[in-house]
Structure formats: C-alpha cells, structure tokens
Amino acid sequence: MGASDFSKLPHIGESVRRKEDYRFLTGAGQYTDDIVLAAQSFAVFVRSPHAHAKVVSVNTDAAKAAPGVIGVFTGADVAADNINGLPCGWLITSTNGEPMKEPPHPILAQGKVRYVGDGVAMVVAETLQQARDAAERVEVDYDVLPAVVNVADAAAGAVAGAGLHDIAEDNHCFKWAIGDKGAVESVFATAAHVTKLDLVNNRLIPNAMEPRAAIGSYNRGTDEYTLYVSNQNPHVERLLMTAFVMGLPEHKVRVIAPDVGGGFGSKIFLYAEDVCLTWASKKLGRNIKWVADRSESFLTDAHGRDHVSHAEMAMDANGKFLAMRVHTDANVGAYLSTFASAVPTILYATLLAGQYSTPQVYVEVDTWFTNTSPVDAYRGAGRPEATYLLERLVSRCAWDMGLAQDEIRKRNFITSFPYQTPVALQYDIGDYHACMTQSQELADVAGFAARRAASEAKGLRRGMGYSSYIEACGIAPSNIAGALGARAGLFECGEVRVHPTGSVTVFTGSHSHGQGHETTFAQVVAARLGIPVENVDIVHGDTGRVPFGMGTYGSRSISVGGAAIMKALDKIEAKAKKIAAHLMEASAADIDFAGGEFTVKGTDKKIPFAQVSLAAYVPHNYPLTELEPGLNETAFYDPTNFTFPAGTYICEVEIDPQTGVVRVDRFTAVDDFGTIINPMIVAGQVHGGVAQGIGQALMENGVYDRETGQLLTGSYMDYAMPRADDFPQFKLGHVCTPCTHNPLGTKGCGEAGAIGSPPAVINAVLDALAPLGVKDFDMPATPHRVWQAIQNAKT
Template structure:
C-alpha cells in the first residue's frame, strides 16, 4: 500500500482525543518514581562542588555509621570493575584519526571535571537517611583551574590526559577548494557571527531509576525514565558491566517529558545498577530539581562564523561555516554526532546553494556534558543559516521573503553539497501559505500603530528544514554510528479480532498510544479502541532504538506497517480457504475480505478467530495464529520543512520583547492525527521561543560554577508569554516510507529561534542595530538600544 492510498483510509487525518490522557489527567500515570519494589533501598549521590579538582581522599567512615545507611560506594570501590560509559558515535579528524575518547567513569575516583560530577553513592533505607549521610561524606579536593570558555580551551589546563589540548575532534564536510573559488568570484559576501546559547532541559519528570537484582536468578530489572530502553540495556550490558543481555530487563514506564535529555545511558544508571547487584536488593533514586540542573546533559552551546557568497542578483553561490562546539566534561551517548552529522549536513537549508563547506572544532570543558536536545543539531544549523540568509537580504536591499524565494530548491529529488538528498518538498507553498496566515499584507499598518504608542514592531522569517528518522544503518555505521538505526514492530491479533502492538518506539509525550492505534485500525478496519500499544519494556518488545529525532511514526510506524503487510498476507490465505478461492483473488478493505467479482465476503474478526480455532484451516500450508514481527531500516532520512513568521513588539524604554503573532506552515507529509501534531508544533515553538528570549545556561568563567542552577536564575517560558500560535500545513508525502510521514516533534524548536530573533532585529533595524545574541532578554535588548544611541 502506497502513502497516497494509506492517507485515504478511515481514521487517518482524524483528530481523535488521546487515549493516554485519561490516566495522565486523573493522576493515574505510572512514572518511575511511582514504582515501589520489595526490599527497596534509596540512593543519593555525593557530587563535586568544584568544576575541576583532583580527589585527594574520600572519607565515608562517619557517614557509614549514620542511621539507616546500608553502604557507601566510592569511585575507588568500583574502579577497574566497570567499563567506561561509551559514546555511541565515533567521529574522525580530516586525516582519518579517531576522536579523543577519554574514559567516563560511573563514579569519579581521581578527578572531578564539572560541578555535579558523581563522587560517591550512598544507599540507605530511606531517601532522608541517604541524603543526610551523603552530606556527611568528607571529600578532600585539590582545586585546579577550570576551563569554561571554548575559545580558550586549547591553552587551558587539560581535563583528560587523552586530550592534552582539550580538543575532542576537528571535523570537516564539503569541497573547500570549490567553495573558496566561488567566494573569490562573488559579487557580494555576507558574514555573520552567531552564538547558540546553552540550554538546560527541564522535563516535568526529573530523571529517575529503580533497579532490582535477584541473586538466585542472576536477573536485573531496571526501571528508568528513559526514551531508549533497548539502547540503555545494550550499552549497560555489553559495554559497561559485561552482563548477559538476556538477564537484564529495562522498563521505561510513563515518561514525563524527555526532549532528548533521557536518551542516554547516564552515570547514575550504572552506579545504581552496580549497587543493587552488590547488595542483592532494589535501589531507587529520583533526581531533585537542583541535581537535574547540574547533571542532566545540556543542549546547544555553539559559537559559529558563517559566510555566504552571492552573485549580483542575490543568488547563492557558496557558503562556508566554522563552529566551535562545547561537549562538556565527558562524551555523552550521542554528543559527537550533534555538531557533525546532525548539524553540518543541514547547512544547505532549503536553498540550492551549489557549494557548502563546514569545519567544526569540538572541545572538552569543565561543564556538564552536552548532548541532544529537542532538534539535536538541526536547530543549531537552522539558526545559523536563517540568520545568515536574512542578513544577506538586508545587505542587498531585498526583503526576507524575496531572498529566500530566489534561492529555494524547486526540483526534487535534490542532492545537497553536504551529503543529504531531499526526496520531496514544496518550499514556495510553505512560504506562500505562511504569509497568508501571518497577514503579511497588513504588517505596515500594525507597525505604524505600534510606533504611535512608542513601540517598535518587527517581523522575522525562518524557512527551516530538518532530517528525521536517522537512516540507513549501513551508511550511519560507515559514518561512525555504533548502533543500528532500524525499528521493530510486532502485531499480535487476538482471537476476537482485537490487536496488541509491541513497538520499539517509546513515548514521552508524543501520543503513540493514540496515533499508532489509528494507524493499525485504519489498515485492519477496526475501531482504534480495539488496538492496544505496548512500549518501553525490553522484556516484551523484540527490539527497538527508542524515540528521538522525530522517528517514531516514519520509522517505528513503518515497521508496524510492514508487520501489518504480513498479517494481511496470511489473513488473505485464511480467508481464501474459508471462501474456497485463491488467495490471489482476495481483496481486503474496510475490515472485510472479499472475492474479486463476487459478493462473497467475511469480516476480519472471523478470520482472526479461525486462526486461533483452526477447525477449518489449511494446516498443511499455514501455522495457527495471527502474529507477525517486522523490522524497518529506512533508506533515507525524512525531511520535514516549513516557513515560520514571527511578529514582535519591543518597548525601547524597558527592552521587553512581546511576541504578538506567530504563524507556522509545516510540511510533515501525511498526518495521522492533526490535533496531536498541532500540540507538538505548539510545544516546540514555545521551546524555541524560550531559547530565543529567556533560557541561557551560564557558568562562571573563573570558578566553573553554574550560575543558572535553579528556576530563580534560569527562566523557563510560560503560557502567558506567548500569543495563540497559528498553524497551517502543506503535504508532500515522503516517497520512501509506506506512511508518507516525515516527523513533527522537533520542528517548532528548530524553526522558531531564528524567526524570533530576525523579528527582533527587524524591529531594531531603524536604530542601526543589526545583531543581537540569544536570549534577547529585556536587559540585553535595552543595553543594545542604549549602545546604539551612544554610537
């Protein structure tokens, strides 16, 4: 079944209410912290108060004697007994040499490398006893100068012996000679320097672990708030603890948000699993919010220089980019992939730029590890490209829409100069529809009305494209991925005709239990209520790579579709036997099997019952039952794209930026549930606005202390900060998956930041201001206005 036929099925395109919301909204969700196990103890971590220091000694004698304490584990206790926590993607220097990959211990034993680094784990009978004892553990440190600034990392003290200059890798992509030649003959060159500010993820549910060990069976059961149960198990067993994989079960129950920050195997997971096995009991830990600020993997943190070469008419000839990427103190699971293959390959944007070249220098610093955060490399690329393109237009006297229209890709498939091939799209349609939705024609009148009130008004554009559903596995492996990128799905039809689906994709807010049920119900002619979705349990799911990169429907859903193909093929054989026909003459639609050219038909439920009660069954040809499994490995990425238009008002007396209007037109291919998609877009846009206007993780350069370690100092966006977000859609179905979907979960966080900042700069342009860094806080905007007045 092709994507166009699939899109016409019942339930596809219906805004059904989410099944899962009943338990979430009535307090009946089952999160990791809700899990209570027999013989359960509680863990609490002793964390470094210093950004960079050697550990002289750890004295836990007094703490060990405190009430309720079971045992205290230090780095020395586990040194040599556990492997290093691995990075899942290996990057190479231009000369082919591998990146520097220093050890990442579960507990620091000789040196701490950022504020929050784990030094010891206290296990006690209650959380309070564990916390009290942790505060009594005495650690003697010898402080070392910290390295926080990427630009001075090369000359700073080394964090790791394996990287004496603190560089993890240098990476390049593109034809440098061709780019340099294009620049030499350009009529105009635009340059820009951009900061992509560090973000601190703040999921509603902090990270949590509850791990149980049964010595009699040698089985470990790990409950964890994680987007990636099978990958968590693989890394934990094969690379760190050398355990039999079949003896470890990872269960991720309801996950209260992740946005990428719960993809990884964290040091806490390893230390707690080791402790549970040593003590032959269950050990539970739930992060306090202050712990999350310092120990969750952070996002973004790039410093970039970009240049665009153009002809006299504003046609792009070549682009070149150089980026410094902060990786933090250790390599997290996907850290090395973010500023390379998930970033550099998107620097063509929506534009038919003939040549693109990018260099990336990645650095270790005394800060929390940096890894994937909603969008993972794509927001960094989009922000850089869209800021650059807007500047190109302004320098050439072209409007923001005109500079884009002159350079959009128009013919598909389109091979970019940075490896990716876009299979389909309609960038002009997204722009056209976004301009209508935003009422661009009425902007001048609104600007004059703002000026009459002493306010500045600006409009900003962003035309984003992203690559979703990482693929294919063989290509990713050649580029350094240390895991496959496929997905698995199992469809189990019950005798009554109802269905249970087991998917390797895991939900942390995307609505899989509803969307996947619609997909299956549409194919089999069922009511979505007859379909149950099971995820997040390595003991029940064949395998899976989890949820990230907007891959759930385009990869996980495609695996389910392949399993449904097998179900349909077998069911046709059963139906053919029941109706005394050839299976090649059987058609299936709307839940009924029919014989071509006759009025013979039987419902799907009858076939399902026959499969399990095989009294009249071709046993010589078919096994009983109706249960199929399939794996899907994509042949290409999917490419969601769109245009966002933001309109802001600025009070020049206070520097306060108010988002007055925000309009989005996205091309996500075939949409299963528009309501869920709109929720994803709105949430992503708000996160993107948060980066543009409010959020910024800041470390003190002298001490390495996190200055934004609480909600008192780190501003999260609130509903009252934003207008109603207007949403529209264009549909060009993906050409290489059976659903035709492209992914929607990250789009808002990718497209929103440049739209907001371009709007802020459009408002400030009459004052002679052409640059401002994120976040555009009132203080920063006001100070920039004052400097412009004094210039």
C-alpha cells in the first residue's frame, strides 16, 4: 500500500481522542515512582560540591553505621567489580584521522570529580530519610582544582590547570568538518557581498514533569536483573548497560520503562544511577529505588545546546546565496554522554543548508570538555542549533542587502526535488514557497504596518521575525549512520498479533513519553484492517515483551516505528487473503481487502476480517498444508533516508523600551509533516515545541559561575520556565508533501516547534529594536538584557 492510498483510509486524518488520556487524567497511570516492590530500599547519592577536584579520600564508616543503612558504595567498589564507565554511542573521527578523545566516565567518581553533582558515593537504606541522613555522614576530602565552564574559555585555553582528563589535557575532544573548504573559500574571494554573524546558542536545562527515576532489582533464583526506569529507549539502555558497562548477558537483563512523564531527549541516555542501582541490587539482594528531586535533576540531567559560532554568507549583488562557512565551538560538558558527539556534528552541520539552494557550504566544529553537566540531545538535538544559526544569518543578510525577510528567503528557496545538499543530505520532497505563502496569510503580514504604528503610538516597539526551518527525522539508514560513527542500528520493529476475535495487540520498539502513540499507532492499524480503534492495544517500553527496538527520539516514531507496523500488517494481509481465499473457494490472487472485509473480485462473495482471524486460530476449515495456524507477524524497518519536515514560522512581538519586557503578540506556524494521522495530536506537539522554543528565546538560560563552576540557575527561582500566560493563541497551518520513501508518507512532528521558533522570536526582537540602534542580540531576550541592549545602543 502506497502513502497516497494510506492517507485516504478511514481514521487517517481524524482527531481521535487520545486513548491514554483517561488513565493519566484520573491518576491511573503508572510511573516509575508509583512502582513499589517487595523488600524495597532507597538510594541517595553523595554528589560533589566542587566543579573540579581530586578526590583525596572517601570515608564511609559513619554512614555505614547509621540507622537503617544496608550498604554504601564508592568508586573503589565499582573498580573492584570491574564495572566499566558509561559509553558514548557515536564515534566521531577528527579531521586529522584520529578518533575522538573518549575519556572514562565512571558511574561513581574515581580519582577526580569533574562537575558539581558528579556522583561520589551511593548510600542505600531501608527508608529514603535514613538514606538521606546517612549520606550526610559520608566524609570526602577534596583537593580543589581550577574549573572551566564556558566553551569560549575552554577553546581559548583561558584557565590554567583546568584540564579535565589525562587523555585531553587541553580539553579538546575532536575537530570535525563537512563540505568543500577550498570551493567555499574560492567563492568568498569573489563574492559581491559577505554577511558575518557571531552568535551564542544558550545552554538549556531539560525539565520534564517527571524527574528521572529508577528501580534496580535482582532475582537470585534465575540470576536475572530487572531495571524499572523513566527512559525513552529501554532496548538501547539495556544494550549499553550489558554489553559496554556490566558485561552481562543481554537476555539476563530486563528493562521496563512504564509511563514516562516527558523526556524531550534527556531520558534517551544511559545514566550512572541506572547502572549503580542494577549493580547494587545483586550485591545487597534488595530492590533499590532512586527518584531524583528537582534540584538533583538540574545538576545531573544532561543539558542541551551551548554553542558559540561564527557564520558567514557570500552573496551576489541580488542577494542570491553563493556559499556559507561556519565555525562552531560546542560544549560537551565533563563527559561524553550517549549521543553527545553526534549532536554538534551529524545532527547539526548536515542541516545547515536549510531550505536554501546554496551551492557550497563548509562547516567546522570543535568540541570541548568543561566542568559542567554533560551536554547531549535536547528536543531537536542539533537541528534547533542549525536553524537558529542559519535563520539568524539569513535575516541579517536581508537587512544588509536591503531586502525584506520573506523576499530573501523566496529568492533562495529550493524548488526542485530531490535535492542534494552540499552537506551530505538529500531532500526527497518539499514545497517551501507554499509554507511561506500560507504562513504570511495566517499571520496577516499585510496588516503589520498598521499594527506597528498602533504600538508606536503607545510608546512601544513592534517587530516581525521569520524562520524557515528544515529538520532531518528518523536518523537513518543504519548502514550510513554506522559509517558516520553510530554504534547501534537505527531500525525499528513492530509485531502485530491478531487475536481470534479480530482484536489486535501491537508490540512496538518505539516508546511514548507523552506523544500519544497508543492512539496514533492504533489509528494506523485500525485504518489498515478496517476495525474500530478501540479494538487495538499498543504495548511498548518493556524489553521482556517487545522485540528489539530503538525507542523514541528524533521524531522517528510514526515514520520508522509506524512503518515497521505497516510492514507487519502487509504480512498479516497477505496471509489473511490466503485464508479468506480458502474459505470462499477462490484464488488468493482474486481476493481484495478493504474496509475490514475480504471480497472475491467480480462476485458478491465476502467475509469479515474477524471470521478470517477466527479461522486462523480454530483451523477446522483451513489450508493447513499451505499455512501455519495463527495470525501473528513481525517486521523490521530500516529507512532508506531521513524524512524532512519543514515550514515557515512568523513571530510578532511588542517591546516596552522603558522596561525591556518582550511580549509575544502573535505566532504563526505552518509545517509540512507529510501525511498527518491525528491532527489534534500533531497540533499538541507543535504547541509544546513552540512553547519550549519561545522559552529558550525569552527566558531559559543555564548559567554556571565562571570562577567556581557552581550552577547559578539550579532551581526555578533562577531558571525561568515559560507559563501559559507568556503565549498568545498560536495559529497553525499545514502543507502536505508526503514523504516518498515510507509507506505512510509521514515525516515526524515532535521537534519542529522547538526548532523553528527561537530564530523567529529573536529576529522579531531585532526587527523591533533596529530603529533604536540595536543590531545584534543573543538569547534569551530577558527584560534586563533587552533594556541593557537599548541603553548600550544609545552610547
């Protein structure tokens, strides 16, 4: 079945109410902290108060003697049991041909601590309070060392004695590049105009509703481990922990990720706490639970973004893009997290062509270790960083050339597909002009001048900003990703189990943490088989029940996980047609299947799907010589290419120059997600993404003290999160160019809002402030920073 046929089926494109919402809204969900096991104990981690220090000694005697304490573990215990450090899942090769510097990442500190919050010891006790009290009794002697926290300081070697790792004394992890450097430099040498821009993509601290949590359990009767964990991809968690860290047979470890209250990338990774609990559960013979409090999450969850970049665009006299060159210094934090090396390289630089037909692009990336929490994928993972840089640069080009923001984009849009970019990716399809046109209509661009005049009459400044983004979703195919450094496959698995009565259970390697998979996947199956949506159940998040899969990130669920389910449904339909043919005494080639019924071509013979499924399990009248009983099929899907959602966002802000307060007055988002299964769920994903993107643009900012390495924004008192009243009612629109290489025609929608919105907001802020002489500005546009920029422009 092709994508065009699939999009016409019942249930597809319908805003079916989410099946999972009833249990969430009535308190019937089961999150990791809701699970209570027999003989359950509690873990508390002793964490470094210093950003960089030698661990001279750790004295645990008083903690071990504290009431209720079952065990206390340190890095020495980890080393004695030969537990390896956490691995990085993506190997990058430097431009000099050498592999990236990959220092050990012990699950408890050994010899050194490298950021505030680095784990030094784990205390396990009968109750949480006893564990907390005992943790206070662990005595650690530190020899404090100089700390470096800013990526610019690390790149400049500005802090003497701040080398984090023996393998990287200069704190440099790797240098990576893509594009034809010589060709780009040749173009720049003769270009009519060159626009330059320096910018910072600020550090973000993920804040899901549910903090990270885990329970380690060991069964000595079967020599099997179970880890309950708030995680986005339990199979990858199990693979990394068993094969790389603990050296356990994979089939002896079961990872269960129940309901997950938000992830946004921060729950993709294998964290030290997960390994500690699993390892200690056997040593102590007890089930051990750990749940992070919000302050602990601020310190220890992998952070996002944190790039410092210089970008240049070469143009002809008419504003046509000829070549672009970029240099980025990326902060990876104290250690390489699971996908840290891929974010500022494969997932960032390959998107810097954007929607534009720029003939030559060259990107160079240096990555640096700092005394901060590890930096890894956060909603969009490299794509927001690329879009922010490119769309800020494109708007600057427009201002330099005296062109309107829409005009410069229209002059440079790609119009012919497939299109091979100069940075590896090949876009299969798109219609960027259509997205721009619809966005301008919904945003009422024609009425902007009147709105600006009305604002100025009140002493306010109004600005409009554009952002035309593209992202790459699905992260595939596996063989190409492997050649680029991935240490795991990037396929997905789906198992469709049809029951005798015609109801269906689907087992998927994808995992939901708020996206509505139980509804969307059920719609796909119901549409294909012609059965009610409520007759389809979705099972995910349990390595003991689900075939090996790669979880959810990179907006891959429907395009990769859904495609695997479609392939399994192909097998179901093929076998069911043979059964139906036998029941109706016809040839399988003459059987059609639509609307839940099998018919014989050219006749009025027909039987319902449930009759065929019953025959498969009660094979009294069944082609047993040709077919096995049952109706249960499994399929794997490895995409042949990324999918490429794209769109144009337009933001309109109003600024009070007396206070610097920025108010988002209007926001319009028009996206091309290909085939849309459930418009309501897609709208929710876009709303959430736009809110996160505006949060980064206007208020969120992870800041460490430059001298001590202390996290200054370690709570909601100092790290501002957006609230509902910070936003207007978003206007959404859709263009549909179905993906050409998956059976559903879908492209993915989970990250787009967070990708396209930050540059739209900042471009609008700069448009509003331009008459006051403000020419540049970095996120976040907080009132004080905006006010200060206005004051600086006056001098």
